[in-house]
Amino acid sequence: MQTKELINKHNFKLLSGTDLERSISNVYSCDLLSWVMAKGKNDTAWITVQTHNNILAVASLLDFSCIIIPEGIQVDQEIIDKANDQDVVMLSTPLETFEIFKILYEAGIQ
């Protein structure tokens, strides 16, 4: 699945970044950054409720496909600007984590 499918088919909102052709092969959800550093793989869609700028460093250091901010949590413009500077794809959705997992599972990420 490509990142843009979440936007086009599932109404996820694009907050930042440009690389929407990037494929998603893994999904991970966790808000403890060291835990994510230890477990995150390439091409991961990472779901987190953290919205400070350190999530950008984690996503870019680990080459994640995108960060998904669930439950309509607001992200400050400052962080969105920084994400654009680092070209990190950040998506937002009103859905809860479990609903996001279901979409990605049904799209073949299993």
Added chain:
Amino acid sequence: MQSYYKDENNVAMKLHFDVIKDDFSRAGEASSKIKNTLRQLAIDANLLRRIAIATYEAEINLVIHSFGGTIEVYIKPDCVEIYVEDCGPGIENVERAMTKGFSTATSIAREMGFGAGMGLPNMEKVSDEFAIESQLDIGTQIKMVVKY
């Protein structure tokens, strides 16, 4: 555990970064710069990832726990060596600090998702060689080696 020793032999390139205490807004910058430099040197993606984890955890530890410190990267023909030094406060019990889940991070740091007690264990896990020495009121020194 190995002892901390800076090996100045065969260094092809040296990188040096200062990391400031409590500067969460810039935490991760040094690690990103290190990763970009190493990527330009065409270092293997898996190694790049291990080095990124090692430097990021070290950088976050310096921001959260230290009075400030430095990260130095020695790029060598057969490995990358990472040296992390700070100017205190030192770790009271290194063995406990190395235990997964043990953390002395503040509640503010924990709310940001730091302080999982995984930093040092992650650093050790991704390194082929790992050395840590710490003295209370003096500081902590960490050496990590990632071999090609």
